[in-house]
Amino acid sequence: MGVVVPFEDKHPERNASIEKLVSLVSSDMERVNAMILSRTGSEVTMIPEVATHLISSGGKRLRPMLTLATAGLAGYEGDGHVKLAASVEFMHTATLLHDDVVDESDMRRGKIAARIKWGNEASVLVGDFLLGQAFRMMVEVGSLRALDILSAAATVIAEGEVMQLAAAKNTETTEDEYLAVIRGKTAELFAAACEVGPVIANRSKAEQAACRSYGMNLGIAFQLVDDALDYGGKAATLGKNIGDDFREGKITLPVVLSFRRGTDEERAFWRRALERGETEDLEQAIAIMRRHRALEDTIERARHYGAMARDALELFPNGPMRQALLETVDFCIARAH
Amino acid sequence: MGVVVPFEDKHPERNASIEKLVSLVSSDMERVNAMILSRTGSEVTMIPEVATHLISSGGKRLRPMLTLATAGLAGYEGDGHVKLAASVEFMHTATLLHDDVVDESDMRRGKIAARIKWGNEASVLVGDFLLGQAFRMMVEVGSLRALDILSAAATVIAEGEVMQLAAAKNTETTEDEYLAVIRGKTAELFAAACEVGPVIANRSKAEQAACRSYGMNLGIAFQLVDDALDYGGKAATLGKNIGDDFREGKITLPVVLSFRRGTDEERAFWRRALERGETEDLEQAIAIMRRHRALEDTIERARHYGAMARDALELFPNGPMRQALLETVDFCIARAH
Known part of the structure; x- marks a missing residue:
């Protein structure tokens, strides 16, 4: 009989869970959810319809939880974190609505995209409405x-998205260029969501910077794992909801690595598939990625940023909230398994 | 020989000019323009390209001038009005970029619309970037x-646009419903632009409300005149750049009045043209409007709101700035001649 090699040892994050974080912020999250509901209201009925379609479709609400958690970590005792957390979620939702228009997506979170049901116009405008509401709540705080x-953060996110647009379909994109895109389009909001916690608690610049750094690096790790998952994750098995980036010609790290490491024929394949959209052979794409360990190494890169996120929190004394935030990093990476 | 009837007497605004306002705020406007230029900058080159395409294409910059003028009227002596004025123009530009996507317009201010040159994606995202920059400047103030x-104002504008979307192609739209749309999509930004002047000058609530009311009513008058101009104005002669609203099936006041006052056949014409897009006979549309004095009465309605705007300023002692603002009302209406 062979020996069973326990993979768990090599990847300690495998069993990480987000449950600790969820339970520590659950009573605050109830208030955030109530705030979200009340602020999507409008006499213009199309607005709550479109907003609720997306907001009620689930999603983990990780970003607002991070605002609540970092405020808790910083010992904040006021009320402002609830509105800031709701603002962060509104900014995120507005981005998703606008992204769907930009990407011409048909689906979002397993439901028909709002732009298909109500049109691009409604997605653009309801996104604008939610952005406005986000700022109003911040002002109230x-x-x-x-x-x-x-x-x-709102401008940096838009910059990141435009950068992604400019890099779209360009297989020559470097890893650094790609990192600049995801820092903008994803990590900046994580960073801002985490930074405002100690800010409203009037904690030191060092603690504000530590929370910002935690959020930024967690956001990068989160996006890298997402990019790997779009090709089926480390396991790289064909399943549902994979291949969207590939079909849209999006250049993500698994592609950047595969292209750099590839043969001339493989590079020609990526150009055909992503720049000119001439082929849609997802299985071949995944096979090339496997050959060059592109998905494994994307996750390895995510682990690196995850480690930086964890180290950023060393500034704070240990306690349940810090522990929950550390485990959240592992959870984000463990999604790849 | 016949007697020449001097039309000027009946319409005292005919010779009104915006020159007084322009010259009173010109040194501040130079600073606003410099601010606008510096805040459209980004390392992501597509952003200044798209933003500058629209911003440098002219437009009177009426909204930021109103912020400067009401700050002046309120005796403001600080620096904040420059950044607030630039914010107002950025909010307006963001709205135009998003509107072009919503309306699927090909032209804007006599130039190719940004969405044609750079795509819908860039218009949505650069609009988001400018909105973000607008908020950053406000925060700095x-x-x-x-x-x-x-x-x-940002949320109300979006609500107004969504309302317009919901009312689109519906010939049953009432005058009140139409007013609610233009209060949101146009007048609210005029109102906010005027209100922040006395606000940063720490003037009384009454003066803040007076300036807000001036802006709101001026904005309504401005939009009504715009709507009449889209059918060639009072003169109703065929020319360039007219008929856009008609071709897009937009329900504006000239249509609302013509439809209400029309015969059954005329109503059938409007339904065919605007709801079902089956005919594009602009000349017939204008002929029906003439028959029912719809364009003249749209301008009459504009005069009503213009009078309210002028009365709102009665609270302030007379002086060159108040005079300039009063004449701006007349100028906005005189565009119809």
Whole structure:
């Protein structure tokens, strides 16, 4: 009989869960959810319809939980974190609505995309409405510093998306260029969501910077894992909901690595598939990625950013909230298994 | 020989000009323009390209001039009005970029629309970038009350646009419903632009409300005149750049009035043309409007709101700035001649 090799040892994050975080912020999250519901209201009935379609379709609400958790970590005792957390979720939802228009997506979170059901127009405008509501809630909280952080994030997110547009279908994209895109389009909102916690608690610059760094690196790791999952994750088995990036010609890290490491024929394949959209052979794409360990190494890169996120929190004394945030990093990476 | 009837007497606004306003705010406007240029900058080159395409294409920059003028009227002596004025113009530009996507327009201000040159994606995202930059500038000014007013305006504008979408192609739209749309999509930004002037000058609630009312009513008048101009204005002669609203099936006041006042055949014409897009006979549309004095009465309605705007300023002592603002009302209406 052969020996069973326990993979768990090599990847300690395998059994990580987000449950600790969820339970620590659950009572605050109820208030955030109530706030979200009340602020999507409008006499213009199409607005709550479109907004609720997306907001009620699930999603883990990781970003607002991070705002609540970092406020808790910083010992914040006021009420402002609830509105800031709801603002963060609205900014995220607005981005998703606009992304669907930009990507011409048909599906989002397993449901028909809002733009298919109500049209591009409604997606653009309801996104604008939610952005406006996000800013109104921030203004109500009254922290100019938090407003500064979140409004800066709004521009950086848009910059990241435009960068992605400019890099689209360009197989020559470097890993650094790709990192700049995901820092903008994904990690910046994670960073801002985490930074405003200690900010409204009036904690030191060092602690604000630590939470920002945690969020930024967690966001990068999160997006890298997402990119790997779009090709079926480390296991690289064909399943549902994979191959979207491939079909849209999106250049993500698994592609960047495969292209760099590839033969001339393989590079020609990527150009045909992603630049010119001439082939849609997802199985071949995954086979090339396997050959060059592109998915494994994308996850390895995610682990690197995850480690930086964890180290950023060393500044804070140990406790249940810090522990929950550390485990959240592992959970984000464990999704890849 | 016949007697020449001087039309000027009946329409005192005929010779009104915006020159007084332009010259009173010109040195501040130079600073606003410099601010606009510097804040459209980004390392992501597509952003300044798209933004500058629209921003440098002219437009009177009426909205930022109103912020500068009402700050002046309120005796403001700080620097914040420059950034708030630039924010207002960015909010307006973002709206135009998103509108082009929503309306599927090919032209804007006599140039090819950004969405044709760079795609819908870029228009959505650069609009988001400019909105973010607008909020950053507001935050830098540091007035929570001004932030409150302008962020509320952002949501109301989006609501107005969604309302317009919901009313699109519906010839049963009432005048009140139509007014609700233009209050949101146009007048709210005029109102906010004017309100923040006395707000940053710490003037009384009454003066803030007066400036808001001036802006709101001026904005309604402005949009009504615009709607009449889309059918060639009062003169109703065929020319360039007219008929866009008609071809897009937009229900504006000239249509609302013509439909209400029309015969059964005329109503059938409007339904065919606007609801089902089966005919594009602009000349017939204008002929029906003429028959029912729809364009003249749209301008008459604009005069009504213009009068309210002028009365709102009665609170302030007379002086060159008040005079310039009063004449701006006349100028906006005089465009119809």
